[in-house]
Every structure is written in C-alpha cells, then in structure tokens.
Amino acid sequence: MFRNLSLRYKIPLRTSLLIAITAIAVSGSLMYGIYHDLKYDAQQNAERVSRILTHSLKPLLLRDDVWRAYEAIASPLQSSGEKSGYVIDEILILDAQQQVYVSSHPKQHPALAAFARIYPRLSQLNSVISKHREGAPRAVEIVQSGKSYMVTPIVSDEVFLGTLVMGYSSSTFLPHFYDIAWRSVYTTLIVAAILLPLSWFWAWRMALPLTQLSSSMAKVGAGSSLPEPEEFRLYESSDEIGRMSGAFKRMLCDLKHKESLEKQVLISERLAAVGRLTAGxxxxxxxxxxxxxxxxxxxxxxxxxxxxxxxxISLLERGLLQIKNIIGALLVEAKLQSHPLTVQDIEDTRTLVLANAYDKSAELVWENDIVETLPLPSTMVRQVLINLLLNAIQASENYVHCHICYDCGSLIIGVKNDGKHIGQEQMDYLFEPFATGREEGYGLGLWMTYQIVSQLNGMITMQSQPGETQFSVTLPVEMHA
Structure with missing residues (x-):
C-alpha cells in the first residue's frame, strides 16, 4: 500500500519517520548518559564520604573509642539526602576478624556479631570484605536488594585495623533522573512538533515538481489528442528535475508537430480520395x-x-444548367494556357468583390505588394483569390484584410476576417466538397481552392481563433517559370 502512495505523501512520511527515529535515538542516548552520570556521581559521593570517615576513624580505632566511633558514623546519616544525590542507609565498622565493631543500627547489627551471619545471602559482599584489605574504596552493587555498598579498608601504618562498610540505595538518584528525563522528553516533543510541519512543507515542495511532471505525463496518453504545452505548469530550473521538465516539454512539442503532420497527411489523403471519387x-x-x-x-x-x-422545358433547362454548374465546379482542371498573372489581374479581383463587401457593410483592407508579372496561370490564381475573399466577406463582422506579396520565390496570399471562430471539428472537413457552415451556398468554394492550389503544387493553411480567422496560400513560382 505504501509503495503505491504518491511522492507527496511518501517523502513527508519518510521524513517524519526519520525525525521520530532521530528524536528517539538522541533522547535515548542522552538519558542513558545522564543515568550513568548520576549513578557515577552517587558512587563518587559515597566514596568521598568513605574516605573522610576512614581518615577520622583511624585514631578512634587505635584508642578503641567505640562511642566516638559511633558518633562519627552517625553524622553522615543525618546529612545525606536526595539533594546530595545519595541516601546512606547504614554504616558498619568491622574489625580485622570481620565482626561488627560499631554500627549505625545497633539492634540490627549487634557488636561482635559476625558480618557473614548478619548477611548470609550477600556472598559477593562478604567475599569482597574478606579479600579487600588495602587500597582505595570499592563499590559493590547488590542487584537483588537494590542497594550498593562501599567497602573501604581502614589501614594505619600498614596495619589493617578493620573495614568500613557503608550501604546506600542504588536508586536514590532516580527521582532526579526522572525529572531530567521528562524535561528531555518534553523538549524533544516540542522540537518534533516544530520540525514535523516544516518537514511536511519542505517535502511537499520538493515533491511538487515530480507530481506536476507525473500528472502532465498522465495527460499525454489520457485523451485522444495531445494537450498543448502551455497547459502544463512545470518546474523550471537547471537541476535534474528542471532539465527533465524541459525535456518533457520538448518531447511534447515534437509529438504535437508529428501529430500535426500526420493529421495533414490524413487530410490530404482523404481529400485526394474524395477528389478522385467526386471527379469520377x-x-x-x-x-x-x-x-x-x-x-x-x-x-x-x-x-x-x-x-x-x-x-x-424552361424549368428543366434551368435545373439541368444548375446541375451542370455544380458538376463544373467539381471538375477543376488547370488551364495552363492562360496568360501570366499581372498586377491588373489582382486589382481586377478587388474590383469584383467590392460590391459584395459593400452589401455586407464590411471594410476591405487591401495590400498588394506585387509590382511585376508572375509566371502563374492568372485564371486559376484569380479564382483562388475570389473564392477566399468571398468566403471572408460572408463570414466577416466588420472587416476583411487581404495581403498579397512575393517572398522567397513564392506568391503568398493572406486573407483574414473577424468572423465566427471555426472549431477543430469543422477544420478537419473544411476543404471537402459540400462542407459549408452557412445556409446558403454549396460548400464548393474552398474545395475548388484546395484543388487549384494542389494542382499548382502549392499549400493552403487556415488558422482560427475567437475574433480572427486567416487563410494563407503559398504558390511556388519557379516551377512555372
């Protein structure tokens, strides 16, 4: 299930998991260190008290002053507490035979009682007491009882006088540790509460270019036609994702160009087939x-x-003549014997359509840049120009613009109007016979125009958008020179 999630969720979830693991690891290691530091401090405090007591007890043991020895070991019991990091439960002084010399709890540890009999189960402590007769204090932790003992030998002039055994609770520092641990947990939670939203926002920003690219790629194969590159809002930069987005846009433009070429080929083949069928x-x-x-x-x-x-008979004749005119329009043949195209031929075309523009109340903007005779069949070029102008005038609202020029060895005719937008569905069948969007007419004008342009090895294109529709015709001149 997680594998199929979007990156906009995967990246934030993984980031959140990483933050949680990091927080747990840092808090755990911190509390582990604090626990051992507090435990070490308690042990050091107990060792320091043991050294002080041992130093003060040496002369008392040499003088066999039991009462003063008792007072000496009773004082640490009163001063120890949780604030000092340790609580001393009991202190015993054992003589050289491991018998109780004096104890902080005489009723529990009577004098001259063997220590092994008092604590028969503390074999580890008894072993340390019996063997540790010189050197620094030594700590012994009894896990079962939850207590620790500091065993310090009392030696004066290399003479072993006895052993100081000080017992204190192993968990004395735990309240302080819990207080620090809770504060650490609270701090970690606060930091996590700040980092998690920031990580989600950062991860969402990082995944956004990928999700945009993914959704754009899904649109390419979703519909019957390719979407326009302008429809996509892709991340643009010089990093890897930006370069990928740029490559996707270039690929889409290439696919759009290929789709346009394939559509033009299909339309040309269909028109050629329809032309052959219609001519037959x-x-x-x-x-x-x-x-x-x-x-x-x-x-x-x-x-x-x-x-x-x-x-x-007159009605029949008129009907048959109408049929003959339609058939004649379908049988377009290039009459190459017509005279070359002159400037006057083009201007005559303007004169012919001015009346139609006047009836339509449309302004005809005329730009003729031709200044010399061109080796093109004038009859057919005039027919193309008349058909385009008449169609533009019929479709226009206010104006028709016509521009004729010679450029790069070709005659270029451009006719545009401000009429109704032509949709893509109508464009696909625009140059077929009887394809008309008006109630009047037979829809043969553009068909004848297309046939003439094809016979002259030219090209005709149409672009339409709301408020402007333009037909462009390009006729090569060198082929007819």
Whole structure:
C-alpha cells in the first residue's frame, strides 16, 4: 500500500519517520548518559564520604573509642539526602576478624556479631570484605536488594585495623533522573512538533515538481489528442528535475508537430480520395447531362410546343444548367494556357468583390505588394483569390484584410476576417466538397481552392481563433517559370 502512495505523501512520511527515529535515538542516548552520570556521581559521593570517615576513624580505632566511633558514623546519616544525590542507609565498622565493631543500627547489627551471619545471602559482599584489605574504596552493587555498598579498608601504618562498610540505595538518584528525563522528553516533543510541519512543507515542495511532471505525463496518453504545452505548469530550473521538465516539454512539442503532420497527411489523403471519387462521379453525370441539354436545345429550336410545354422545358433547362454548374465546379482542371498573372489581374479581383463587401457593410483592407508579372496561370490564381475573399466577406463582422506579396520565390496570399471562430471539428472537413457552415451556398468554394492550389503544387493553411480567422496560400513560382 505504501509503495503505491504518491511522492507527496511518501517523502513527508519518510521524513517524519526519520525525525521520530532521530528524536528517539538522541533522547535515548542522552538519558542513558545522564543515568550513568548520576549513578557515577552517587558512587563518587559515597566514596568521598568513605574516605573522610576512614581518615577520622583511624585514631578512634587505635584508642578503641567505640562511642566516638559511633558518633562519627552517625553524622553522615543525618546529612545525606536526595539533594546530595545519595541516601546512606547504614554504616558498619568491622574489625580485622570481620565482626561488627560499631554500627549505625545497633539492634540490627549487634557488636561482635559476625558480618557473614548478619548477611548470609550477600556472598559477593562478604567475599569482597574478606579479600579487600588495602587500597582505595570499592563499590559493590547488590542487584537483588537494590542497594550498593562501599567497602573501604581502614589501614594505619600498614596495619589493617578493620573495614568500613557503608550501604546506600542504588536508586536514590532516580527521582532526579526522572525529572531530567521528562524535561528531555518534553523538549524533544516540542522540537518534533516544530520540525514535523516544516518537514511536511519542505517535502511537499520538493515533491511538487515530480507530481506536476507525473500528472502532465498522465495527460499525454489520457485523451485522444495531445494537450498543448502551455497547459502544463512545470518546474523550471537547471537541476535534474528542471532539465527533465524541459525535456518533457520538448518531447511534447515534437509529438504535437508529428501529430500535426500526420493529421495533414490524413487530410490530404482523404481529400485526394474524395477528389478522385467526386471527379469520377462528375464525369459519369456530365456525359448524360450534356445529352439532355442538347435534346432540350434541339426541341426548343425545331419543335412546336404550346406555352405550358415551353414553360416546363424552361424549368428543366434551368435545373439541368444548375446541375451542370455544380458538376463544373467539381471538375477543376488547370488551364495552363492562360496568360501570366499581372498586377491588373489582382486589382481586377478587388474590383469584383467590392460590391459584395459593400452589401455586407464590411471594410476591405487591401495590400498588394506585387509590382511585376508572375509566371502563374492568372485564371486559376484569380479564382483562388475570389473564392477566399468571398468566403471572408460572408463570414466577416466588420472587416476583411487581404495581403498579397512575393517572398522567397513564392506568391503568398493572406486573407483574414473577424468572423465566427471555426472549431477543430469543422477544420478537419473544411476543404471537402459540400462542407459549408452557412445556409446558403454549396460548400464548393474552398474545395475548388484546395484543388487549384494542389494542382499548382502549392499549400493552403487556415488558422482560427475567437475574433480572427486567416487563410494563407503559398504558390511556388519557379516551377512555372
């Protein structure tokens, strides 16, 4: 389950776990050190008291002054406490035979009683007392009883006089330790409470570029078409994630270009197939149509018909002529024998469409940069220009802009208007016959334009956005020079 989580959750959770482990480890090591330091301090205090008592007891033992020895060992019992880090429970002075010489608790440890009989179960302590007859004080911890004993030999002029045994609780320092431990835990919790939100924010910021890139990559294969690169808000920088985002954008642009090329190829192939089919059907219709028109013409010249028959024949003739015009539009053929394109041919086209612009109340902005004759079939170029201008005038709201120029060995025609936006669905079938977005017309103008441009080895493109639609035609000139 954790493996399938998003990085926006994985990174914060791992960071939080790391902070928790670090806090536990630091607090544990700190409390471990404090525990041993307090335990060591208690042992050092007990050793210091033992040394002082041993020094003061030497002359008393030499004089066999039992009462003064008792007073000497009773004083530490009254001054010890939790504030000093240790609490002395009992103090005994043993003679050289390990018998009680004097004790802080005479009833429990009567004089001349063998120490081994008083504490028969403390074999470890008895062993240390019997063997430790010189040197520094030695601590003995009895885990079962929870007490520790400081065993100090009393030696005067290399003569062993006895042993001082001081018992104190091993857990005397624990209240102080618990107080320090709780304060350490509280401090750790406060620091963790500050660090955890900061770590979540930092981890979220660090994971954000990756999640943005992941969601962007998911969008690429989610729909039927590739999204635009501008739709993505990716992290941009010179680090690894920024370079990855830049590479993804470049890949998306390449894919968009490839998709556009594939779409253009599909549209060209479809239009070519439709053109071949349409031309074949038009030829098949054109042959019997010509025969019917000839028959009507012969009947009108040589036949005697009453007025009703003449009216019927006229209706048939008009209908057949309309069909002939449609068929003629579908059978576009380049008439290369027409004269080259002159400046006057282009200006005549403007004159022809001015009346339509006036009827539509649209302003025609005209820019003609052609100043010399071009080796292009004037009839076909004029037909292309007229079709584009008429379509633009019909679709316009206020103005139509036409720019004609010669650049890089090609004639370039640009016609744009401020009419209704053309959607992508309509663009895919825009140059097919009978594809029209208006109630009037047959939808053959752009079809004829496309066929003429294709025959002249040119290219026609269309761009549409709200408030502006533009058709661009590029016709190479060198091929017809």
């Amino acid at each position: 059907i038009a030829h098949e219709i054109n042959n019997p149509l010509g025969g019917m028109l000839n028959a009507i013409n012969t009947a009108k010249r040589h036949g005697s018909m009453d007025p009703q028959m003449q009216k019927t």
